[in-house]
Amino acid sequence: MTSSHRAALGENQMLKLYADMLLIRRVEERLGRLFADGEVPGFIHLSIGQEAVPVGVMSALTADDTIASTHRGHGHAIAKGMPLDGFFAELLGCEQGLCRGRGGSMHVADLSIGMLGANGIVGAGLSIALGSALAHQRLRRNAIAVAFFGDGALGEGLLHECLNLASLWRLPLLFVCENNGWSEFSPSAGQITFRLADLVPAYGIPYVASDGNDVVAVSTKAADIVAHVRREGPAVLECFTTRMRGHYEGDAQKYRDPAELEALAARDPIRIAKEYLRRLDVGEERLQDLLTDIDCRIEAAVAAARAGSAPDFETAKADTYTPVDLH
Amino acid sequence: MPELRYIRAINQALADALEADPSVILLGEDVSAAGGAFGATRGLRDRFGAERVIDTPISEAALAGAAVGAALSGLKPVLEIMFMDFTTLVMDALVNQAAKARFMFGGQRSVPLVVRTPHGGGLSAGPQHSQCLEAWFAHVPGLKVVCPADPASAYGLLRAAIADPDPVIVVENKALYATKAEVPEVLEPVPIGHAAVIRPGRDLTLVSYGGAVHTCMAAAGILANEGIEAEVVDLRSLQPWDEATVMNSLSRTHRLIVVHEAVEAFGIGAEIAARMADIGFDELDAPILRVGAPFMPVPFSKALERKYLPSADAVVQAARKVLA
Ligand SMILES: Cc1ncc(C[n+]2csc(CCOP(=O)(O)OP(=O)(O)O)c2C)c(N)n1
Ligand SMILES: [Mg+2]
Numbered sequence: 001m002t003s004s005h006r007a008a009l010g011e012n013q014m015l016k017l018y019a020d021m022l023l024i025r026r027v028e029e030r031l032g033r034l035f036a037d038g039e040v041p042g043f044i045h046l047s048i049g050q051e052a053v054p055v056g057v058m059s060a061l062t063a064d065d066t067i068a069s070t071h072r073g074h075g076h077a078i079a080k081g082m083p084l085d086g087f088f089a090e091l092l093g094c095e096q097g098l099c100r101g102r103g104g105s106m107h108v109a110d111l112s113i114g115m116l117g118a119n120g121i122v123g124a125g126l127s128i129a130l131g132s133a134l135a136h137q138r139l140r141r142n143a144i145a146v147a148f149f150g151d152g153a154l155g156e157g158l159l160h161e162c163l164n165l166a167s168l169w170r171l172p173l174l175f176v177c178e179n180n181g182w183s184e185f186s187p188s189a190g191q192i193t194f195r196l197a198d199l200v201p202a203y204g205i206p207y208v209a210s211d212g213n214d215v216v217a218v219s220t221k222a223a224d225i226v227a228h229v230r231r232e233g234p235a236v237l238e239c240f241t242t243r244m245r246g247h248y249e250g251d252a253q254k255y256r257d258p259a260e261l262e263a264l265a266a267r268d269p270i271r272i273a274k275e276y277l278r279r280l281d282v283g284e285e286r287l288q289d290l291l292t293d294i295d296c297r298i299e300a301a302v303a304a305a306r307a308g309s310a311p312d313f314e315t316a317k318a319d320t321y322t323p324v325d326l327h
Numbered sequence: 328m329p330e331l332r333y334i335r336a337i338n339q340a341l342a343d344a345l346e347a348d349p350s351v352i353l354l355g356e357d358v359s360a361a362g363g364a365f366g367a368t369r370g371l372r373d374r375f376g377a378e379r380v381i382d383t384p385i386s387e388a389a390l391a392g393a394a395v396g397a398a399l400s401g402l403k404p405v406l407e408i409m410f411m412d413f414t415t416l417v418m419d420a421l422v423n424q425a426a427k428a429r430f431m432f433g434g435q436r437s438v439p440l441v442v443r444t445p446h447g448g449g450l451s452a453g454p455q456h457s458q459c460l461e462a463w464f465a466h467v468p469g470l471k472v473v474c475p476a477d478p479a480s481a482y483g484l485l486r487a488a489i490a491d492p493d494p495v496i497v498v499e500n501k502a503l504y505a506t507k508a509e510v511p512e513v514l515e516p517v518p519i520g521h522a523a524v525i526r527p528g529r530d531l532t533l534v535s536y537g538g539a540v541h542t543c544m545a546a547a548g549i550l551a552n553e554g555i556e557a558e559v560v561d562l563r564s565l566q567p568w569d570e571a572t573v574m575n576s577l578s579r580t581h582r583l584i585v586v587h588e589a590v591e592a593f594g595i596g597a598e599i600a601a602r603m604a605d606i607g608f609d610e611l612d613a614p615i616l617r618v619g620a621p622f623m624p625v626p627f628s629k630a631l632e633r634k635y636l637p638s639a640d641a642v643v644q645a646a647r648k649v650l651a
Contacts (some may be wrong), residue, residue, distance in 0.1 A: 066400060100433035109432040117432060121423050127392020128424065134393055135400035137379060138352060145396070161389035168384065272488055320430050320468050322437045322492040 009216055011280045017059060017215045018273045019290055021051040025270055026073045026294050027084070030302060031074070031091065035249045039306075040091050044105045047075040049213070049244030052269035054079035054176050056210075056218025057146060057237070060226040064143040066114035067134040068125030071106050072178075073118030076148055080115045082108070083299035094308030101311040102319075114143075123149060123156035126175070130162045133173035133234075144172040144229045152183030154192045163236075167203040170233035174226060177236065178212065180243040185255045200236045212239030213269040216276060242267050328509040336478035337367045337443070337499065339514065340485035341405065345375045348403060351489060353380045354390055355407030362408045365445065366505050387413055390632060391420030391442070398440040398494075399428065404476040411446035411457045411498065414464075425494040437492035443485070445501035446474075447538050447588055448625045448632055452501075457625035457632075459537075459589035463539030464496045465566040465598070471519055472566040474498040476540035479510045480563050483517025491519060498565075500538040500588075522569035524576060528556035531582035531646055534573055534599060536562040539586045539637060546642035557646060565595055573599065574607055581612040584644055591619030613649040618642050 009017075028046045035044055047054070061067075061080075069076040077087060082098065090097030090108050097103075098110050109117035116132060118124045129147030135204035136143045153159060154177070166173045168169045177196055181188055200207035206228060210221045218239055223233050242264050253261070265271070277287065331339075344351050353359075353368060359382040362369030372380040381392055387408060394404040408414050414421075421442065428438050448457035465472045471493055477482040481499065488495035526547055529536070533543040540561045547557040558576050562568055577583050583603055585596035597619035603615055618637050626632050 009384075068396065076528040099435070100434060102433055107427075107431045109435065111399065111432065111435045116396065117428070119424075121419055124392060124419060124424060125423060127389045127420065128396035128399070130389060130395030131396025131398070131402075131404070132400040135397045135402045139350075139401055145400075158388050158392070161384075161386035162392075164384060165386055165389055165393070314429070319434045321471075322429065326437075327492060 009276070011282060014216070014273070014280055015282065017055055017219060018277060019294070020055040020058075020079055021270055021273060022291065023294050024051045024054065024078050026291070026298055027078060027087075028074055030298050034092070034251055034302070036241060040105070041093055042104050042106070043248045044091070045072040045248050046245045047072045048250050049242040049264060049268065050178055050180060051075050052215035052218050052273070053176065053239045053241055056215045057176055057222045059219040060222035061146065062143070064114065064141060064142065065146065066116055066129070066136070067146040067148065068116045068129035068132065069118045069121070069148050070125055070150055071118060071120055072150065073108060075107065077108050077110065077115055077118065079112070081113045082110045082115060084297060085304050086110070088301040088305035089308045092305045092315050093311070094305055095311040096305070096308040100316070102316055123153040123158045125149060126153070126158055126162040130165055130171065130173055133166065133171040134169065136172050142230065143227065144174060146174045146176055148176050148178060150183070151177060151179040151181065151188040151192065154188070154196065163203045163205070164198070166234035167205050172229050173234045174229045175234070175236040177238040179238055179240050182243050184247045196236065196238050205233065206235040207238070208210070208235065208279065209238045209240065212241030213267045213272055215269060215273050244268070246279070328511060329480040331509045331510045332505060332507050333344065333420040333478045333481050334366055334504040336346065336482040336510065336514070337485060338369060340482045341361050341527070342371060342374065344399060344405070344486060344489040345371065345379060346457055350401060350407060351379070351403045352397070353405050353407070354383055354394065356383055356409055358382060358407050359564045363407065366571055367407065367443070368399060385437065387416040388420065391417035392424060394440045394442070395420055395424045395428065395438060398438045399436055400594050402498060403439045403489060405441040405443060408442055408444040411444045411460050411629055412455045412458050414442070414444055414460060417442070421464070421470065421496070422467050426467050429493065432470060439492050440494050441488045441497055443497045443499060443503070445499045446637055447500040447502050451627055451632060452542045453627040454624040456650040459587070460588060461496070461498045461565055462594045465595060469494065470566060471495040471564070472498065473564045474500070474537040475501070475511055475521055475563060476537055476561050477508050478498070479508070479514065480517050480561070482510070482514045484519065484563060486516040487519050490516065495519070498537065502538050517563060520559050520567040522562045522564070522572040524572065525556060526557070528558035528580065530556045530580060531584065531649055532558045532560060532573070532576040532580045533584050533586055533642065534560045534562060535586040536595070537588065542637060543586050543642060545639035549639060549643050550646055555646065555650065557631045565602050570600065570602060570606070573603065575604060578610045582608055583607070583611070583615045583620060584645045584649060585615070586618045586637060587639055588637060589619055590622050591617050592622050616645045618645050
C-alpha cells in the first residue's frame with residue numbers, strides 16, 4: 001500500500017468505510033449468538049475477518065451495479081445495502097424475510113438493490129454475474145456486475161469458462177476473489193497448484209492484488225479497477241484475507257493451528273481501520289457512538305424478526321412458478 | 328394451407344420473437360455466423376445483428392449460468408444446446424439456479440430463459456448424440472418442459488416458451504427437423520400445458536409426444552385396418568402436462584398406452600401411468616402399458632438402432648394386449 005492511499009481518504013470517507021465494516025461485524029456476531037441459541041436454523045457461514053473486501057469493493061459501486069455472491073454472503077448483502085429487517089427476518093425463516101423464509105443465509109437476495117443472491121453452489125455466482133454483465137452491456141446500461149468467489153472456487157472449471165467469455169465479449173464484469181486460504185476444512189494450498197496472478201494474464205485482462213484486510217487498500221484499488229471495468233471491460237481483483245471463524249458456525253476448527261488463529265487478531269480489518277481513524281484524530285467517543293447506533297439498529301431488526309410470522313406453505317408452493325396473473 | 332418444415336417453423340418463431348421483443352437474445356455454439364448446427368438460426372444474424380444472435384465458445388456450463396444472470400437482469404436469453412446429450416453440462420445452472428431463483432428469492436423476480444435442444448435417435452448419431460433426457464428436467468420443480476411433434480407446435484410452443492416468465496426447456500426432435508406439414512396461414516403461440524387430440528378414436532388412447540407421436544399415428548393407421556380406432560393424444564407439454572385431456576380421453580376409451588422414444592424405465596410414461604392409475608382407476612378396463620426404448624444406451628449401427636427405437640409394431644402389439 002502506498003502512502004497516497006492514506007492521503008486519499010478523508011475523515012468522512014474513512015468513517016463510512018469503518019461504519020460499514022462494523023455493521024457487518026456486529027450483524028454477524030449477533031447472528032453467531034442467535035445461532036448458538038438455536039434461533040437461526042440451518043448453516044451459516046460468517047465472514048468475520050473478511051469485511052474489508054465487500055465494504056471496499058462496494059464503496060466503488062453504484063446502486064445500478066449488480067453483484068453475485070457466495071455461501072459466505074452476509075457481508076456482500078449488507079454492504080450492497082440490504083435492509084437489516086428483511087435480512088434478519090430471512091435468516092430466522094420468517095415470512096417478513098427478503099426471500100419470505102425460503103432461502104435463508106445461503107440464498108439471501110435483494111434484486112431491487114442488484115444483489116443477485118448468495119449461493120449454495122461454489123463458483124455458481126461467476127456465471128450469474130457474467131450473464132448480468134452481458135445484460136448491462138446489451139441493454140447499454142452504464143452498470144457493471146461483480147462476481148465474488150472464494151479461493152476454493154479456483155478448482156472449478158466454470159472459472160475458466162467465465163474468464164474466457166468475459167474477456168472475449170469485453171464484459172463489464174469484475175471478478176473478486178476472496179482468498180482466505182481455506183476451502184472448508186482444508187488449506188487451499190493443498191488443492192490449487194496455480195496463483196490467480198499467473199492465470200489471469202493468459203486471458204488478456206488486468207489482475208490486481210490487494211491486502212484484503214485493509215479497507216483503504218481494497219477501496220482504493222477497487223475504485224481504479226471498477227473504473228477500468230466500466231470503461232473497458234473485465235478485470236480480476238484478488239483480496240488476500242482471513243477467515244477468523246470456522247467454515248460455518250459450530251465448526252470447532254480442530255484442523256487449525258491455535259497459533260495461526262491467535263495471530264489473526266493483528267490482521268483484524270476492523271482494528272486496521274481503527275488505526276486509520278486514530279491517525280485522522282477521530283476520537284474514541286465518536287466510535288463508541290457509532291457502535292451504539294449500529295447495535296441499536298441491529299437489535300431493532302432482531303426484535304422485528306422475532307416478531308415475524310411463519311411463512312404459509314401453500315403460498316410458498318404456489319410460487320414455484322410465476323402466478324398466471326403475472327404472466 | 329401452406330406447408331412448413333419443422334426447422335423453418337423454429338426459425339420463424341425465433342425471428343418473430345426477436346422482432347417482437349428487443350430483450351430477446353439468442354446464444355449458442357455456431358448459431359450466429361453459421362446459422363446453427365441444424366440451421367435453426369439461419370439468416371437471423373443478418374436480420375438482427377451479431378449483438379442479439381451471439382456465437383459462443385464451447386462453454387455450456389457458463390452460458391447456462393449466464394442465461395440465468397441475464398434473465399435476472401432484464402434480458403430474455405434463448406440458449407441453444409446443440410445436442411440434448413450436452414445438457415449434462417448445464418445441470419447446475421438449470422437445476423440449482425434457474426429452477427429455484429424465483430422460489431428461493433421469495434418471488435422477487437422470475438427467470439425468463441429458454442433452452443432449445445434436440446433429442447432423439449434415428450440418425451446413427453450414437454450413444455452421446457441421441458439421448459432423450461427430458462424426464463430429468465420434468466422432474467425438477469421450477470422448470471417447464473415442452474416437446475413439439477409438428478411444425479405448427481414447434482412454432483407455437485417456442486413462442487410461448489420465450490414469452491413465458493419461467494425457465495422453459497424446449498426439446499426438439501432432430502429426426503423431425505427436415506419434416507414438413509401443413510400449418511395455418513397465421514402461426515400462433517401454443518399455450519404451455521395443453522395437449523392436442525390429433526386423431527379421435529373410441530377403442531384405446533395412445534399418449535405420446537415428439538417424434539413418437541408419428542409412431543403412434545402409424546400404429547393407429549395399422550390398427551384402423553383391423554377395425555380398431557385408436558385415439559392419439561399429443562402431449563406437447565411435459566411439465567406441466569395436460570392431465571385433464573388425457574383423463575378425458577381415457578374416460579371414453581378406457582384403455583391407455585403411453586409411448587415415447589426415451590427409455591421406458593423411470594420416464595414420462597411412468598409418471599403418466601402412475602397418475603392415471605390413481606385418478607383414472609375406475610375408468611380402466613386394462614392395465615396401462617408403456618412403450619419406450621429398452622434400458623440401454625442408444626446404439627450407433629443402423630441394424631442396432633432400428634431395433635432400439637420404439638416402432639409402430641411395438642405400439643400395435645401393446646394395443647392388442649390392452650384390447651385382449
Ligand atoms: C459445487 C460445490 N462443491 C462443494 C461445496 C461444499 N462447500 C461449501 S463451501 C466450500 C469451500 C469453499 O471455499 P472457498 O470458495 O474458498 O470459500 P470460503 O468458504 O473460504 O469463503 C465447499 C467445498 C459446495 N457448496 N458447492
Ligand atoms: Mg476460501
